[in-house]
Amino acid sequence: xxxxxxxxxxxxxxxxxxxxxxxxxxxxxxxxxxxxxxxxxxxxxxxxxxxxxxxxxxxxxxxxxxxxxxxxxxxxxxxxxxxxxxxxxxxxxxxxxxxxxxxxxxxxxxxxxxxxxxxxxxxxxxxxxxxxxxxxxxxxxxxxxxxxxxxxxxxxxxxxxxxxxxxxxxxxxxxxxxxxxxxxxxxxxxxxxxxxxxxxxxxxxxxxxxxxxxxxxxxxxxxxxxxxxxxxxxxxxxxxxxxxxxxxxxxxxxxxxxxxxxxxxxxxxxxxxxxxxxxxxxxxxxxxxxxxxxxxxxxxxxxxxxxxxxxxxxxxxxxxxxxxxxxxxxxxxxxxxxxxxxxxxxxxxxxxxxxxxxxxxxxxxxxxxxxxxxxxxxxxxxxxxxxxxxxxxxxxxxxxxxxxxxxxxxxxxx
Amino acid sequence: xxxxxxxxxxxxxxxxxxxxxxxxxxxxxxxxxxxxxxxxxxxxxxxxxxxxxxxxxxxxxxxxxxxxxxxxxxxxxxxxxxxxxxxxxxxxxxxxxxxxxxxxxxxxxxxxxxxxxxxxxxxxxxxxxxxxxxxxxxxxxxxxxxxxxxxxxxxxxxxxxxxxxxxxxxxxxxxxxxxxxxxxxxxxxxxxxxxxxxxxxxxxxxxxxxxxxxxxxxxxxxxxxxxxxxxxxxxxxxxxxxxxxxxxxxxxxxxxxxxxxxxxxxxxxxxxxxxxxxxxxxxxxxxxxxxxxxxxxxxxxxxxxxxxxxxxxxxxxxxxxxxxxxxxxxxxxxxxxxxxxxxxxxxxxxxxxxxxxxxxxxxxxxxxxxxxxxxxxxxxxxxxxxxxxxxxxxxxxxxxxxxxxxxxxxxxxxxxxxxxxxxxxxxxxxxxxx
Numbered sequence: 001x002x003x004x005x006x007x008x009x010x011x012x013x014x015x016x017x018x019x020x021x022x023x024x025x026x027x028x029x030x031x032x033x034x035x036x037x038x039x040x041x042x043x044x045x046x047x048x049x050x051x052x053x054x055x056x057x058x059x060x061x062x063x064x065x066x067x068x069x070x071x072x073x074x075x076x077x078x079x080x081x082x083x084x085x086x087x088x089x090x091x092x093x094x095x096x097x098x099x100x101x102x103x104x105x106x107x108x109x110x111x112x113x114x115x116x117x118x119x120x121x122x123x124x125x126x127x128x129x130x131x132x133x134x135x136x137x138x139x140x141x142x143x144x145x146x147x148x149x150x151x152x153x154x155x156x157x158x159x160x161x162x163x164x165x166x167x168x169x170x171x172x173x174x175x176x177x178x179x180x181x182x183x184x185x186x187x188x189x190x191x192x193x194x195x196x197x198x199x200x201x202x203x204x205x206x207x208x209x210x211x212x213x214x215x216x217x218x219x220x221x222x223x224x225x226x227x228x229x230x231x232x233x234x235x236x237x238x239x240x241x242x243x244x245x246x247x248x249x250x251x252x253x254x255x256x257x258x259x260x261x262x263x264x265x266x267x268x269x270x271x272x273x274x275x276x277x278x279x280x281x282x283x284x285x286x287x288x289x290x291x292x293x294x295x296x297x298x299x300x301x302x303x304x305x306x307x308x309x310x311x312x313x314x315x316x317x318x319x320x321x322x323x324x325x326x327x328x329x330x331x332x333x334x335x336x337x338x339x340x341x342x343x344x345x346x347x348x349x350x351x352x353x354x355x356x357x358x359x360x361x362x363x364x365x366x367x368x369x370x371x372x373x374x375x376x377x378x379x380x381x382x383x384x385x386x387x388x389x390x391x392x393x394x395x396x397x398x399x400x401x402x403x404x405x406x407x408x409x410x411x412x413x414x
Numbered sequence: 415x416x417x418x419x420x421x422x423x424x425x426x427x428x429x430x431x432x433x434x435x436x437x438x439x440x441x442x443x444x445x446x447x448x449x450x451x452x453x454x455x456x457x458x459x460x461x462x463x464x465x466x467x468x469x470x471x472x473x474x475x476x477x478x479x480x481x482x483x484x485x486x487x488x489x490x491x492x493x494x495x496x497x498x499x500x501x502x503x504x505x506x507x508x509x510x511x512x513x514x515x516x517x518x519x520x521x522x523x524x525x526x527x528x529x530x531x532x533x534x535x536x537x538x539x540x541x542x543x544x545x546x547x548x549x550x551x552x553x554x555x556x557x558x559x560x561x562x563x564x565x566x567x568x569x570x571x572x573x574x575x576x577x578x579x580x581x582x583x584x585x586x587x588x589x590x591x592x593x594x595x596x597x598x599x600x601x602x603x604x605x606x607x608x609x610x611x612x613x614x615x616x617x618x619x620x621x622x623x624x625x626x627x628x629x630x631x632x633x634x635x636x637x638x639x640x641x642x643x644x645x646x647x648x649x650x651x652x653x654x655x656x657x658x659x660x661x662x663x664x665x666x667x668x669x670x671x672x673x674x675x676x677x678x679x680x681x682x683x684x685x686x687x688x689x690x691x692x693x694x695x696x697x698x699x700x701x702x703x704x705x706x707x708x709x710x711x712x713x714x715x716x717x718x719x720x721x722x723x724x725x726x727x728x729x730x731x732x733x734x735x736x737x738x739x740x741x742x743x744x745x746x747x748x749x750x751x752x753x754x755x756x757x758x759x760x761x762x763x764x765x766x767x768x769x770x771x772x773x774x775x776x777x778x779x780x781x782x783x784x785x786x787x788x789x790x791x792x793x794x795x796x797x798x799x800x801x802x803x804x805x806x807x808x809x810x811x812x813x814x815x816x817x818x819x820x821x822x823x824x825x826x827x828x829x830x831x832x833x834x835x836x837x838x839x840x841x842x843x844x845x846x847x848x
Contacts, residue, residue, distance in 0.1 A: 153682070155682055155683065156681050156682070157681070157682050158678070158679055158682070158685060159679075159682070159685055160682065160685075188676065190676050190677055190678065193676055193791075193792075193795055194795060214689060215692055216682075217689070219685075220678045231676070231692070235692040236693075236696045236795065238693075241803060242799070242802060242803040275585070275587055277555060277587060277619050277640060278555045278556075279555065280553050280554070280555070281550070281551075281552055281553075281555070281556070281557065282552065284555055284557075284614050285614075285615045287614035287615065288615040288616070288690060289689070289690075291646040291647075292646040292647070292694045292696075293693050296696060299701075300799075303804065304803060306818055307804060307806050307807050307814070309818070310814050310817040311807075311814075316806075386647065389591060389592060390653075392657060393652075393653075393704065393705060393722075394720055394814075394815070395718070395719070395818060397818040397819070399819060
């Protein structure tokens with residue numbers, strides 16, 4: 001961490017920081033942009049907790065694999081390359097589907113994916129920000145190979161998509177296990193009906209895919225032959241805050257995992273920009289998936305923030321901070337599109353938000369109260385909002401909110 | 415018959431549970447139980463409205479008839495879609511719905527299986543569906559269209575005049591908040607109901623109300639709204655209870671269905687339904703858990719802990735093959751209705767005696783959610799949340815409740831809305847809302 005930023009972060013937030021990367025498709029690019037900015041600015045997180053689509057940027061932040069164009073496995077370069085997962089706009093406008101991420105059900109998708117990779121070696125494209133015409137050619141090759149790949153989908157299939165082992169090309173699992181920092185990814189065990197976490201020591205390719213096995217898209221997945229089946233954790237705790245607790249005894253868990261951290265920074269969900277009248281049936285499908293997930297994430301984070309407010313005088317659990325994202329108004333209805341332009345919009349919003357966060361920490365006039373007023377989660381809650389309505393279940397928490405002077409870590413409240 | 419203590423019921427919104435809920439309400443109807451409040455989400459709204467304002471029928475007749483909305487078992491084996499409830503997207507849906515009603519059909523009592531006659535009736539409906547011109551395209555904002563089915567089933571004037579307060583939640587795409595529509599002042603309309611059913615992708619958002627000035631001092635602009643289902647935000651329908659009905663003594667609910675949705679799919683259609691229902695069931699389980707634990711702890715503490723009506727839960731005991739719960743077949747609908755009836759009957763009998771407070775507390779003690787069902791293996795997930803991430807809150811609830819409900823001196827209450835919140839979801843998109 002850069003010395004100055006490190007010192008400021010330690011002063012205002014605490015010495016040991018964790019970052020929470022929640023689930024939901026748009027999170028992929030928002031988080032990639034934000035984590036890239038943190039990496040470049042030198043703000044270090046000791047632990048990453050992820051859910052659903054947040055898993056990939058979290059892993060690229062900690063353990064990217066060396067690739068052409070990124071031989072040194074620089075996390076910032078890998079995170080910049082995430083936008084390449086989306087589709088060139090000229091193609092996406094005609095075929096609004098991400099055939100580079102979602103592969104047809106059946107055994108043929110993998111060989112056809114390999115075929116497209118082989119063809120593309122003839123027309124190399126850098127991992128990030130390549131020329132537009134090359135991107136178009138590459139995406140067209142991907143489209144054609146995906147279109148001609150046969151599918152074995154029937155009414156009796158367990159899902160509509162198939163896994164293609166792309167993740168092994170992106171993540172260095174050995175580096176992850178050797179990392180001094182922690183990683184948590186949540187998943188839902190349908191045998192025990194409970195949420196679990198894979199850690200850097202237990203995460204494998206199969207575990208990664210099990211943790212992203214959203215019903216309909218993918219079938220419940222086993223990590224070992226006789227082990228339990230898992231589905232996506234983001235449908236149960238998309239906030240990923242709970243993920244750091246694993247499934248141990250709460251008191252032990254607080255002490256053992258997040259209890260070792262001073263603060264958690266939650267990369268925000270994206271309402272209210274998300275909730276719009278869909279422009280297409282594909283967008284409507286994504287909204288159907290995202291609608292309850294965003295609500296769940298917000299509810300968990302909002303209640304945790306009240307818990308933070310009440311039980312952190314003196315500090316006993318990690319404080320919760322929130323990194324809000326700002327989008328241009330005219331982009332409001334496009335956030336669920338898998339087009340390249342949307343990826344850039346989201347990525348830039350994430351990058352700018354994180355850059356601003358670092359700048360605020362470094363500002364000579366910054367004070368504890370200013371930082372908390374802007375980023376401490378419970379200080380950002382408002383009464384007349386969806387979150388406010390939910391929190392009113394517990395009475396009138398807004399009596400105790402706002403303009404609260406929070407002491408520096410380790411000191412008693414005034 | 416009104417109860418001696420004010421009691422409400424929440425009818426939560428999962429469509430496959432429609433007849434389960436109608437069975438529950440049939441048991442209460444049999445004993446002529448009048449609730450103080452009926453709060454609903456999504457299809458729970460239909461069941462609640464039939465209880466309070468059935469059109470041209472008694473409440474028992476209307477509720478008992480709901481299985482007729484389901485598909486003949488013979489036909490469902492080959493076409494596992496409810497084409498009697500879900501209508502093709504486009505402008506022709508309503509016209510063909512009216513056409514269907516005018517076609518000759520057998521008159522079949524709801525409890526009469528008559529497989530052959532049901533097959534014949536539904537065969538006619540199926541052809542009408544197939545002949546409805548499709549207009550679904552990639553730019554459509556839903557797979558299906560609403561038809562005036564609700565207008566045929568519910569008398570909204572009767573509903574508005576009923577002494578029971580009725581709530582139906584729907585999510586406003588204008589305000590980006592859950593709205594609680596109640597039957598006073600004619601707030602619950604067919605459009606609001608259709609909006610409350612409008613799950614993204616299945617149905618387009620529904621515009622309800624119109625921009626007009628309402629007289630008053632000062633004049634108020636009653637604006638239109640664009641609604642989608644509230645079940646994705648509060649599938650418990652409890653928000654109306656904690657925001658508007660804290661004076662109730664208790665509230666009844668059906669056991670949430672998480673365990674029936676968190677499983678491996680049987681086929682691709684089942685998987686699709688599980689995909690839609692999994693996070694909603696998760697939200698439902700967690701919100702019931704949070705509410706149940708909060709009300710129990712609060713009731714033993716007193717002020718400043720929040721005052722919340724007690725939560726009593728009716729256990730849903732399905733047969734071992736609970737995957738059938740998502741079937742839209744007639745046989746399944748009748749089976750669920752019977753299960754619902756059996757679930758509610760003991761409570762209906764208790765309420766029928768108009769017991770005093772002590773008797774009622776004693777009789778319902780085993781139904782108190784936080785101390786009964788919540789502790790069973792079926793609800794390990796909400797328990798995991800309560801004892802895990804929120805362990806500090808519920809281990810020292812007195813501290814939590816006191817702290818958040820006490821206004822510290824010199825602290826300003828934040829009542830602003832978020833500055834980045836646009837007021838119009840279509841702003842900048844150049845598209846008129848449907």
